[in-house]
Amino acid sequence: MTNLDIKFKLANTVATLLLVGSQGFSFSGWFLGHSYEFGPKDFIIILTGVLHFLLIGFTIYQYLPSAPKDVFESIGFWYLLVAVINSAVSFLWFFHLSIFAFVGLLWQLATLVFIYHRLRDYPPRNGTDHAFVNAPFSIYTAYSFFIVLWQIFQFNDQTKHNDLVLTCIIIIIGFVALHLVDYSHRKDWVYALTTGWILLGAAVFLSDVPHTTSLIVVGILISAVARTLIPNWLDRFNRRFSSWANRLGERTPLLGH
Structure with missing residues (x-):
């Protein structure tokens, strides 16, 4: 399979770094003030950790010759847009601009649903495709849908x-x-x-x-x-x-x- 265009590789790499960094910033207060008791937010922390691991795998996978070029091209720059919106939402929550942050959440969910819908046309060829291409966006879409509905x-x-x-x-x-x-x-x-x-x-x-x-x-x-x-x-x-x-x-x- 031919290699993916470098602009998509760079966009996805920047997106992952931005996403992991911004979500790490969002949870930094929780880590600094976390007690030893297991609380509701711990479930989200574990889920986010799994998501970050798979997205890092997604980023590495695109550099391999076996990566499905057509799938990555269909995702295009939409993943980068998700990361940018997520970063903006994190900072808006930090400065207590709740209404603007919620609008950002809606925009983020809409973008994720768009990516999720596109992946419908590209079923995974094997377990690696499923784990590092399809699964991260299934997790992220499910999580974002819950957050938006709850935040309303x-x-x-x-x-x-x-x-x-x-x-x-x-x-x-x-x-x-x-x-x-x-x-x-x-x-x-x-x-x-x-x-x-x-x-x-x-x-x-x-x-x-x-x-x-x-x-x-x-x-x-x-x-x-x-x-x-x-x-x-x-x-x-x-x-x-x-x-x-x-x-x-x-x-x-x-x-x-």
């Missing part, structure tokens, strides 16, 4: 901790994740697992109806992911077993001489 209700004290509002958020993001893994041709189990991880964090630290709803939705998503992955695993096992059995059958007559 944080501007009003009456809705900020309202059980009905929290339950609706849980159901909406769970429904979207279930659709993408169970009913969409993409069978996006990474998006579903990301949503399940976020809701697991919610279930641990919420109470009453939102707590129960989170656990139910997490269970449904895990079941959907299992229905997607287990048949594929069994199919691979059967193919390998059949190949092994065929090779053994070809050698068996020789053993009788």
Whole structure:
């Protein structure tokens, strides 16, 4: 496969550096004042760490000859735009310009959805493509969708901790994740697992109806992911077993001489 144009490589490299740096800046206060108790934000920190690892892998992968050039070209400069918006949002939150930051979040989500939609036309060829090209944007889109939906209700004290509002958020993001893994041709189990991880964090630290709803939705998503992955695993096992059995059958007559 021909090499990717240098301008896309540089754009993606700058985007990753900018994204990791700006999100590190956002979480710096948490790290400096973090207690030893495990809190809700720890779930997001772990998820962000996984996302950063995969995005760094995405950046390195583009320099390899085996990288899917057409996929990286379809992403183009949109990933860089996401990183620039994310950096702007981080600084706007830091200076307590909440409305402008929220507008930035909406713009970021729209850009991520655009990239996610484009990747629909480029299914992964192998596990490396899936891990370092498709998976990062599934995780980032799921996370951004949750953040935007949650942030909508944080501007009003009456809705900020309202059980009905929290339950609706849980159901909406769970429904979207279930659709993408169970009913969409993409069978996006990474998006579903990301949503399940976020809701697991919610279930641990919420109470009453939102707590129960989170656990139910997490269970449904895990079941959907299992229905997607287990048949594929069994199919691979059967193919390998059949190949092994065929090779053994070809050698068996020789053993009788």
